[in-house]
Amino acid sequence: MSQELANRIALVIGAGSIAEGIGIGRAIAICMAHAGAHVIAADADPASAADTVRLIHDEGGKAEARTVDVLKDSSVTDLIGDIEERHGRLDILHCNVGLGKSGPSQNTSPADWRRISDANLTSLHVAAQAALPMMRAQGRGVITVTSSIASIRHVGYPHLAYSATKAGANQFARALAVELAPEGIRVNAIIAGLIDTPRIGITLAKSYGDKTEAQMREARARQCPLGRMGSAWDIAEAAVFLASDRAGYITGTELVVDGGLSASIRQAVDG
Numbered sequence: 001m002s003q004e005l006a007n008r009i010a011l012v013i014g015a016g017s018i019a020e021g022i023g024i025g026r027a028i029a030i031c032m033a034h035a036g037a038h039v040i041a042a043d044a045d046p047a048s049a050a051d052t053v054r055l056i057h058d059e060g061g062k063a064e065a066r067t068v069d070v071l072k073d074s075s076v077t078d079l080i081g082d083i084e085e086r087h088g089r090l091d092i093l094h095c096n097v098g099l100g101k102s103g104p105s106q107n108t109s110p111a112d113w114r115r116i117s118d119a120n121l122t123s124l125h126v127a128a129q130a131a132l133p134m135m136r137a138q139g140r141g142v143i144t145v146t147s148s149i150a151s152i153r154h155v156g157y158p159h160l161a162y163s164a165t166k167a168g169a170n171q172f173a174r175a176l177a178v179e180l181a182p183e184g185i186r187v188n189a190i191i192a193g194l195i196d197t198p199r200i201g202i203t204l205a206k207s208y209g210d211k212t213e214a215q216m217r218e219a220r221a222r223q224c225p226l227g228r229m230g231s232a233w234d235i236a237e238a239a240v241f242l243a244s245d246r247a248g249y250i251t252g253t254e255l256v257v258d259g260g261l262s263a264s265i266r267q268a269v270d271g
Helices: 026-036 046-058 073-087 112-136 159-182 214-222 233-242
Strands: 009-013 038-043 064-066 092-095 141-148 185-192 254-257
Touching: 009 026, 009 046, 009 073, 009 112, 009 159, 026 038, 026 046, 026 064, 026 141, 026 233, 038 046, 038 073, 046 064, 064 073, 073 254, 092 112, 092 233, 112 159, 112 185, 141 159, 141 233, 159 185, 159 233, 233 254
Parallel strands: 009 038, 009 092, 038 064, 092 141, 141 185, 185 254
Antiparallel strands: none
């Protein structure tokens, strides 16, 4: 693979995986390391972050694991402060955090809503503001947010707090991109479609009625015009592209990686 991110320091927040396998954050960290970056793989689960780093090291890449709790501002700012102390720079900040609560909205309490909003939105602001002094001093930098198809359309089951906060993440990226463009710092969002990761079997198990996990996966695949869910690697390749100089004139937008779903009328998932 091209070493287009060589000599760059990349922080991926949410670089672990909720269960065994390859989640989006883990895939992003691995692909950025493939592209030559020194990756700081940060996650709330230290063992999962360490697993990501082990996979990178096994392939000869450069990475280190960190623990971060995006619901605690000081945890985020301390992490980025430590990166500045150890490395003196930060070239890429990728925020791959997504909390949600599927099901009827009346089951989402105000406390649930605040927790989801703090994770999906407030943490973006905290991380970006902590990283920006280094990026400004460098005269360049890239901030990317993992968003979701749920931010722009209904995906077949109730997911209000997640959908609303991911829509906010899209606008966060747009507004910050315009603010920072004169300083050479780019900001974008990736709108991920229906992605087949370890998370869906845990967080969406009850969202497809009485279907088994295999039936749920089949139903999600049928929703996609390409006939399959995306993989974590599909999102990771997009993340590497947006972080690279190939995307040097791309800022303030969303890269949709959804197999054509947002261009279509949602297909029935029953049958």
